[in-house]
Amino acid sequence: MPDGATxxxxxxxxxxxxxxxxxxxxxxxxxxxxxxxxxxxxxxVGESGSGKSVTMMSLIRLLPMPPAxxxxxxxxxxGQDLARVPEDTMRDIRGARIGMVFQDPMTSLNPxxxxxxxxxxxxxxxxxxxxxxxxxRAAELLDLVGIPDARRRLxxxxxxxxxxxxxxxxxxxxxxxxxxVLIADEPTxxxxxxxxxxxxxxxKELRQKLGMxxxxxxxxxxxxxxxxxRVMVMYGGQVVEHAPVRELFAxxxxxxxxxxxxxxxxxxxxxxxxLRVIQGQPPILSRAPESCPFRARCPQAMDRxxxxxxxxxxxxxxxxxxxxxxFRTGAARDV
Amino acid sequence: xxxxxxxxxxxxxxxxxxxFPIRSGLLRRVTGAVKAVDGVSFDIYEGExxxxxxxxxxxxxxxxxxxxxxxxxxxxSIRLEGEEIATAPFDKLRRLRPKMQMVFQDPQASLNPxxxxxxxxxxxxMEHTRLSGADRLARIYELMDAVGLNRDFANRYPHExxxxxxxxxxxxxxxxxxxxFIVCDEPIAALDVSIQAQVxxxxxxxxxxxxxxxxxxxxxxxxxxxxxxxxxxxxxGRVVELAPRDALFADPKHPYTTALLSAVPEPDPAxxxxxxxxxxQGDVPSPANPPKGCNFCTRCPQVMAICRQIDPEIREIxxxxxxxxxxxxxxxxxxxxxxxxxxxx
Numbered sequence: 001m002p003d004g005a006t007x008x009x010x011x012x013x014x015x016x017x018x019x020x021x022x023x024x025x026x027x028x029x030x031x032x033x034x035x036x037x038x039x040x041x042x043x044x045v046g047e048s049g050s051g052k053s054v055t056m057m058s059l060i061r062l063l064p065m066p067p068a069x070x071x072x073x074x075x076x077x078x079g080q081d082l083a084r085v086p087e088d089t090m091r092d093i094r095g096a097r098i099g100m101v102f103q104d105p106m107t108s109l110n111p112x113x114x115x116x117x118x119x120x121x122x123x124x125x126x127x128x129x130x131x132x133x134x135x136x137r138a139a140e141l142l143d144l145v146g147i148p149d150a151r152r153r154l155x156x157x158x159x160x161x162x163x164x165x166x167x168x169x170x171x172x173x174x175x176x177x178x179x180x181v182l183i184a185d186e187p188t189x190x191x192x193x194x195x196x197x198x199x200x201x202x203x204k205e206l207r208q209k210l211g212m213x214x215x216x217x218x219x220x221x222x223x224x225x226x227x228x229x230r231v232m233v234m235y236g237g238q239v240v241e242h243a244p245v246r247e248l249f250a251x252x253x254x255x256x257x258x259x260x261x262x263x264x265x266x267x268x269x270x271x272x273x274x275l276r277v278i279q280g281q282p283p284i285l286s287r288a289p290e291s292c293p294f295r296a297r298c299p300q301a302m303d304r305x306x307x308x309x310x311x312x313x314x315x316x317x318x319x320x321x322x323x324x325x326x327f328r329t330g331a332a333r334d335v
Numbered sequence: 336x337x338x339x340x341x342x343x344x345x346x347x348x349x350x351x352x353x354x355f356p357i358r359s360g361l362l363r364r365v366t367g368a369v370k371a372v373d374g375v376s377f378d379i380y381e382g383e384x385x386x387x388x389x390x391x392x393x394x395x396x397x398x399x400x401x402x403x404x405x406x407x408x409x410x411x412s413i414r415l416e417g418e419e420i421a422t423a424p425f426d427k428l429r430r431l432r433p434k435m436q437m438v439f440q441d442p443q444a445s446l447n448p449x450x451x452x453x454x455x456x457x458x459x460x461m462e463h464t465r466l467s468g469a470d471r472l473a474r475i476y477e478l479m480d481a482v483g484l485n486r487d488f489a490n491r492y493p494h495e496x497x498x499x500x501x502x503x504x505x506x507x508x509x510x511x512x513x514x515x516f517i518v519c520d521e522p523i524a525a526l527d528v529s530i531q532a533q534v535x536x537x538x539x540x541x542x543x544x545x546x547x548x549x550x551x552x553x554x555x556x557x558x559x560x561x562x563x564x565x566x567x568x569x570x571x572g573r574v575v576e577l578a579p580r581d582a583l584f585a586d587p588k589h590p591y592t593t594a595l596l597s598a599v600p601e602p603d604p605a606x607x608x609x610x611x612x613x614x615x616q617g618d619v620p621s622p623a624n625p626p627k628g629c630n631f632c633t634r635c636p637q638v639m640a641i642c643r644q645i646d647p648e649i650r651e652i653x654x655x656x657x658x659x660x661x662x663x664x665x666x667x668x669x670x671x672x673x674x675x676x677x678x679x680x
Binding site for chain 1 (some may be wrong): 390391424479481497511527528529530531532533534539554556557558560584594595596597598599600601602603604606607612614615618
């Protein structure tokens with residue numbers, strides 16, 4: 001590894017993002033740390049407002065600033081701290097070294113340009129290809145993501161594609177410059193299950209072929225179970241649990257993860273008469289957290305949870321949970 | 336689980352069609368039709384929850400809206416307790432409206448932002464009853480209690496509530512006139528998982544308490560498995576399979592149902608290892624131009640020559656199990672002209 005670099009393609013430490021609004025500050029991301037190895041797929045789960053998208057958007061600096069502000073932390077990528085590099089450098093990285101796929105394929109494609117133009121755009125700006133080279137590469141990319149008759153479809157407009165096909169186009173654009181890291185923000189949420197199954201299959205295949213690292217944001221635990229290597233559970237702008245995928249599902253150690261797994265009905269196996277409910281509402285993040293954000297909804301809550309915000313304690317190999325309660329001993333943590 | 340034998344039919348739908356005209360050219364002449372719902376027949380029994388599932392664009396929401404006469408159906412008959420809705424004149428329809436209500440998908444869009452909660456819940460009461468102001472307010476409070484909303488919030492506006500609470504307001508409004516039948520059109524699709532469970536439990540609790548009948552439209556198969564007694568699967572404007580819940584999930588008969596169930600990702604990593612997933616190729620054809628023969632023949636993994644020629648009729652292949660597929664032509668116990676002809680058992 002060159003000059004003592006880490007084995008990680010992405011190393012995020014203590015990232016803090018705040019939105020300054022007229023109604024006061026919103027602490028959307030609070031000390032989020034995670035790493036990503038080459039070729040790995042990290043799943044990020046959480047409810048809306050848990051900070052999962054904002055975390056990823058702030059590390060590629062796609063948030064409007066102001067109102068957003070990165071208040072601390074570092075994002076190491078290829079030897080540079082993305083939280084500090086100038087905007088020009090960031091622009092060279094974004095869309096080239098780090099690709100993005102967003103939730104809604106209709107609004108993220110420009111309706112007045114052909115699909116071919118939109119795939120060729122990053123190829124020409126980032127890689128300096130000529131028009132004909134870019135067209136050839138664009139056709140290859142469409143072919144790669146499984147769009148039949150690729151060459152001809154380059155001159156079609158987004159509305160001529162179905163939802164699933166549009167999402168394939170988005171993936172083709174994200175892959176155009178051979179990114180090291182792909183950030184996929186709920187890429188299958190707007191799609192039907194049978195189309196979602198096609199896209200998941202495609203991603204698995206592309207990962208093997210191209211060996212890039214992927215961050216996959218979703219609220220669907222089923223999707224995560226199928227594709228992730230490691231999972232990070234977020235709540236109230238913080239990472240509450242982080243574990244290898246099998247470990248997380250077999251042995252969840254944070255009360256929120258446990259309840260989340262219980263609220264989801266399954267299409268196989270036992271059918272519960274009554275669904276488990278997480279009472280209450282997600283927290284309002286108007287202040288920097290000084291206590292556990294989940295304590296108001298937590299069955300395990302203790303006095304200590306109101307006084308301190310738990311750190312991420314190691315609970316197993318590659319597994320940590322931010323909770324004062326230790327489920328393994330069935331008692332409060334003694335730290 | 337719900338038993339249909341001996342149960343009373345509340346809603347009977349026969350050969351319902353809802354086509355939307357396509358206009359084009361200078362004179363906006365009708366040049367075709369989007370066949371959103373194309374010949375659907377089924378019954379809904381009193382006190383049950385019938386789940387209606389399918390992918391987007393399959394016509395499930397249109398079907399739900401047409402049943403309540405929010406659209407004027409192109410053809411077919413809809414009977415609520417024996418009274419025809421599909422062709423009912425305005426004044427008769429207005430008399431029937433209190434019996435049938437709807438909970439909409441998007442609680443943000445289906446509540447008037449300029450009305451207070453009390454105004455929203457009280458509106459059906461103003462329209463259809465002659466309660467005095469005080470009685471109406473009492474009823475509004477009663478409804479707010481029933482759906483778990485704090486009475487103190489009666490004078491607040493919808494934007495002051497979270498998604499789950501807004502959906503509770505929508506449910507309270509639907510309950511205001513003591514309906515028998517409620518169409519729930521994707522009531523939880525816009526909500527977070529932890530809030531979904533709250534709303535589903537509320538719907539079930541209200542059903543037990545008030546004896547409601549639901550048509551529960553959803554694309555979330557695991558939630559339908561939880562809430563529904565029987566399930567109808569739609570594909571491109573048709574019901575392709577209708578069966579009791581457990582039978583459908585344990586042993587789907589139609590290749591589309593099989594593929595749909597296998598596409599649902601399970602929240603269990605181990606299940607993904609050995610899962611033999613059926614990945615359907617391609618997309619759903621346009622309902623303006625459905626394929627010849629069976630609607631599913633363009634994507635069906637078990638397609639046969641006959642499927643491209645003859646459109647399979649929906650038949651009862653076992654008591655209570657209806658399938659529209661040529662694979663089951665031999666299994667037919669009796670040729671049912673309609674999906675929901677009563678079962679003689």
